[in-house]
Amino acid sequence: MMTRRSFLGAVGSGVAFAAGGHLNIGIGAYTYHNLSVDAMIEQLRALKVKEIEMSRGDFMNFNKPPVSKFEDFRKKIDAAGVRCVSYYAPTIKTESDLDGAIRFARVLGCSNITGDPAGPDILKYVDERMTKEGLTFGIHNHYFKNRKFDYESPEDILKAVSGLSDTVGCTLDLGHIVSCGFDTVDAVRKLGRRLKLVHLKDVQAAGGEVNVPLGTGLGKIPQVMKELRGIGFKGLVAFEYEKDGDINEDVRRQVEYARRLA
Numbered sequence: 001m002m003t004r005r006s007f008l009g010a011v012g013s014g015v016a017f018a019a020g021g022h023l024n025i026g027i028g029a030y031t032y033h034n035l036s037v038d039a040m041i042e043q044l045r046a047l048k049v050k051e052i053e054m055s056r057g058d059f060m061n062f063n064k065p066p067v068s069k070f071e072d073f074r075k076k077i078d079a080a081g082v083r084c085v086s087y088y089a090p091t092i093k094t095e096s097d098l099d100g101a102i103r104f105a106r107v108l109g110c111s112n113i114t115g116d117p118a119g120p121d122i123l124k125y126v127d128e129r130m131t132k133e134g135l136t137f138g139i140h141n142h143y144f145k146n147r148k149f150d151y152e153s154p155e156d157i158l159k160a161v162s163g164l165s166d167t168v169g170c171t172l173d174l175g176h177i178v179s180c181g182f183d184t185v186d187a188v189r190k191l192g193r194r195l196k197l198v199h200l201k202d203v204q205a206a207g208g209e210v211n212v213p214l215g216t217g218l219g220k221i222p223q224v225m226k227e228l229r230g231i232g233f234k235g236l237v238a239f240e241y242e243k244d245g246d247i248n249e250d251v252r253r254q255v256e257y258a259r260r261l262a
Contacts, residue, residue, distance in 0.1 A: 023228055023262035026051040026085070028199055028240035031251060033057060037073060041080050043248060047255050050081065053197065053238045054108055055088035061101055061115075062091065070107040084108040085236050086171070086197055089115035090140060095125055102133055112196050112235075114138045114171040116151055123160060123168070131167040138171030138196035143179035143209060152180040154190040161194060169194035175201035175240070178218045179209055185220050188227045198228065200239045200258060211242045214254045225261040237262070 027049050032040035033056055044052065059065055059073075077084060087105040092098050092115045101113050113130070116139060117123045130137045139160060141151045151157055154177075157170045170191050174184045176199075188195070202217035204210040215221045228237065239258055241251055 023225060023237050024051065024234065025049075025200075025255065025258045025262050026053070026236045026238045027251075027255070028053045028055045028088075028238040029059075030055040030057070030088075031239065031241045031247070034244055034247075037076065041076055041082065043251070044082050045080050047252060049255070051083050051085050051236050052077075053086040053088055053114065053236065054084050054110070055114075055240075059087075059104070061089045061097055061104070065104075067103065067107060070104050074108055084110055086110050086112040086114055086138070086238075088140070089113055091115060092117045092122055092126060094122070095129075098122070098126055098129060102129070102135070105135065110135070112136045112138055112171075114140050114197060116140050116142065116149075117160075118150075120160075123164065127164045127168050131165055135167075136196050137168045139168065140171045140199075141173050141176050141180070143176040145208075152176075153182050154187045157191060157194070166193070169196045171197040171199065173199040173201070173240075174219050174221075174224060175199065175203045175209070175211065175242075178203045178206060181206040183220070185223045185227050188224055188231070192231060195233060195235060197235050198233070198237045200237050201241065209242065213250065214239075214257050221258075222261055225258075229262075 029052050032043060087108055087110045089101040105113050117126050126137050139151055139157055141157060142149050161168050172187060172191060172195055177184050177187050202212050202214045202219035202221055204212050204217050239255055241247055
């Protein structure tokens with residue numbers, strides 16, 4: 001049950017929460033990293049996907065893409081009736097990294113930026129600057145083979161956001177949670193109102209990143225979707241499928257599956 005206090009906290013977090021209701025299923029653009037932008041938009045239209053997170057590598061901060069690339073993309077998705085609600089930076093090491101990400105997000109019309117700020121000092125700047133801009137920021141948990149990452153567990157995220165405003169929360173990647181050996185449902189419960197976005201994916205096993213169709217791996221996808229509905233999460237649940245080759249039919253089936261659970 002959502003109390004008045006939890007409701008006010010949710011409103012202040014920059015993501016709408018309401019008891020019950022359907023989940024908003026979209027796509028993480030990295031899913032189509034092997035397609036051209038035009039071919040990706042064609043697939044989005046065929047699937048009737050209305051919202052995405054821009055996470056293609058050629059648009060990420062570290063590749064230093066020109067603003068014109070974002071302007072051209074914005075025109076195309078506007079014409080297709082697709083809205084970009086979040087920009088995946090990803091790594092934010094300096095103030096200029098965030099400044100650039102904000103500039104790109106503004107062009108795309110995003111309300112959220114996803115990334116991994118490198119340390120408490122830059123996290124503080126992220127909080128202050130994003131609050132001033134009226135945007136939200138989701139820290140992205142990640143798995144890296146043979147090395148510890150700053151943001152792997154729900155506890156890592158909660159520790160990082162402790163003392164920060166509700167501007168900063170988590171973009172929860174379900175696949176990476178499993179890859180790091182943690183439970184997806186437990187992660188949703190712990191992060192709760194700090195959730196800004198969810199990356200919907202399933203993986204084969206901990207200690208690896210082999211993506212499998214939703215519901216066939218260790219991600220507990222039906223239970224996660226039920227939990228998200230239970231807390232009234234209204235942010236984007238962005239399906240991601242990190243595989244090469246012809247994935248269009250696989251994506252279609254999994255988006256249909258996700259919508260049935262939403």
